[in-house]
Amino acid sequence: MGAMTKGRMAKYKIGDYVTGRNExxxxxxxxxxxxEGxxxxxxHNREELYREDQLSPADEDAELAQKENVHIDYRFxxxxxxxxxGYGSDLFVVIGFRAEIWRYKNSAWEDLIYELSRLKDGEWLEATEEELVYIADEQKAKKFLLHPQLRNNPTQKPERKKDMADIDMLLDMYNDYKRLYELFGENTYRKKMKEVLKKLEAIVRHFQK
Structure with missing residues (x-):
């Protein structure tokens, strides 16, 4: 119970958490x-005295929220x-990313959102980390962008068309192995995923020739 004098009880008591109206x-x-009435x-840790009308109730969890340092590792x-x-053999370049931090009383999570540009036409897209498969880093990407074959060039050479078909097939294989690994957790499927990525990297090097 709060302190009381002359019939009027204090709104807060020792141990309560409060916040200022100016936050x-x-x-x-x-x-x-x-x-004086x-x-x-x-x-705690403040010298000033605050009038009752300067304060509002605060949840103890708010103290933790104010002190929280969120460390986020971006995979891309x-x-x-x-x-x-879901985008076939189309390839995209990462042009931005952000973290959306969600905090509720009984749950908390972070969503990582990537902003992408499609190589062949520059179309903008947003995707979550779980929807992406890494193909090449920035240095290799710069060489990718110099190849008109990646922009639906009608004069595309047959071997380039084959490379794009191979990319499509390998990405399907990767997604299949990924689903199997998530379902059964067997390292065999994880190894297969790595093998597929190595083949994709080989095609990337072929594009650079």
């Missing part, structure tokens, strides 16, 4: 004072060439 004040109440509160970086699930 620059936050902390746990350590002392309660009555001065008004309630004042001292917060600027300039990486990737394949997007």
């Amino acid at each position: 620059e004040i936050f902390g746990k109440i350590v002392n309660v004072h009555l001065v 008004q309630w004042f509160y001292r917060l 970086q600027f300039g990486d060439i990737v394949h997007v699930k």
Whole structure:
């Protein structure tokens, strides 16, 4: 129960968490004072006294939220060439990424969103990390972009068309092995995924010739 005097109870008690109306004040109440009929509160690690009308209730979890440092590892970086699930043999370059941080009382998660540009026509797309397959890094990507064969050139050489067909087939294989690995967790499927990626990298090197 809060302190009481002359029939009026203090709104807060020692141990309550409060925040300032300007959101620059936050902390746990350590002392309660009555001065000339008004309630004042001292917060942990603060010298000032705050009037009751300067404060609002705050949840203890808010203290943790204010102190939280979120470390996020991005699997893909600027300039990486990737394949997007559901887009056939089309390849995209990473042009941006962001993290959407979600916090609720009983749950918390982060969504990583990548902004992409399709190599053949520059079409913009957003995709999550789970939808992407790494193909090449920025250095190899620069050489990729110099090849008109990747932009649906009607004069595309037969061997280039074969490379694109191989990419399509290998990406399908990769996604199949990935689903099997996620279902059964067997390392055999994970090894197959790595083998497919090596073949994709070989095709990337072929494009650079």
